[in-house]
Amino acid sequence: MKILFCGDFVYSGNSEFSISHELQTYFDKQDFRIVNYEAPIIDSNNNVKPLIKAGPYVCNSPNGINVLKELGINATALANNHIMDYGVESLLNTKELLQKNGFKTFGVGNNFDDVYEPLILNQNNEKIAIFNLCQAEFGVMKHYGIKAGYAWINHSSVNSRIRNYVEKGFFVIIFAHAGVEDEEYVLPEWRNRYHEFIDLGASYVIASHPHIVQGIENYKNAKIVYSLGNFLFDKLENSEQWRTGLIASIDTKSLENFETHLVCFFENNISFVDTKAAKELLEKRSFYVQDEQIVEELANKLAEDTWNRYYKSYYENLVPHSIKQLIKIKIKKMLGKQSVSFNETMLLHNIQIESHRWCVERYLYNKNCKENCIKD
DSSP states (O other), rough: OOEEEEEEOOOOOOSSOEHHHHHHHHTTSSSEEEEOOOOOOOOSSSSSOOEEEEEESBBBOOHHHHHHHHHHHEEEEOSSSTTTTTHHHHHHHHHHHHHHOOOOOEEEEHHHHHHHOOOEEETEEEEEEEEEEEEEEEEEEEETTTSSSSTTTTOOHHHHHHHHHHHHHHHEEEHHHHHHHOOSSHHHHHHHHHHHHHHOOOTTEEEEOSSOOOOOOEEEEEEEEEEEEEEOOOSSSOOHHHHHEEEEEETOOOGGGEEEEEEEETTEEEEEEOOOHHHHHHHHHHHHTTTTHHHHHHHHHHHHIIIIIIIIHHHHHHHSSSSSHHHHHHHHHHHTTOOOOOOHHHHHHHHHSSHHHHHHHHHHHHHHHHGGGGOO
């Protein structure tokens, strides 16, 4: 069975998008097509209350359903960080509307066990299980009793669920949503987690969330795509990297038939990308991800960079490191000039999302503790 995976999909409905003839022909050759449906469907006429969270709010136009139908999409993976942006009702309404329009949905729900169940495909005596899992952002269903949410990639039950389907003879694929946004390289912690999925018996790990294309790794007798990037995401940014993504075709009968192709949405059209520069960039990122030492070095650089750009200013105001700074903050607050105050929601954002927490931990360890472990 040939299964096509597409990256992040958010459609504002403000423009009419078409697909090139060549790309549509390629879609038509696949047996099954899946997209990461990145946000709930919100009608502009409806007055919906957003979820309390940090970060931007994103929604899909109802017109996006027609775009997916024209592409021949069969299933929408919903375990991602924006699917709960407008609360429980919007999530469940989105799931119901997608199903009414013929799409299979997975990765979300209002029942704990259903949320963590994979999408099951049966064709020509093949049994395929596709798990949709996301890092711990707002909307994650970590515990029983939560009204609704998405499947957490690091929940304690995930490994046993994967192993259970492998032991039953299923061909297992992980469709993950995790990583550091807008960054070219994967964190070692995610690389290790995806390796673990393969060690458990999964045949492929396909990931999204960083919004740009990351590398592809050969691990054991399996493939890992670290980020598909965006398939169609016409909100927030408009850079070339933002508009460029990967599509990945899995042949469940042969690893050798695995294919990836660069695509781009631009000027109301989605088409293949065949530029030398784009291909060389993917090759470079794929080369680096094969080498554990290079992955570590790049992660250390990323951790330091993100600390200086984002985390430092937040934590300095959260935890003053000197009496002088504390007095300075108090004076600013008295004068009404304090730009950053204690924000429990933002603190949760920084500590529950694995990618943020790992970056901060990595930087602080390298800065303060690493020399304690170096041999004389």
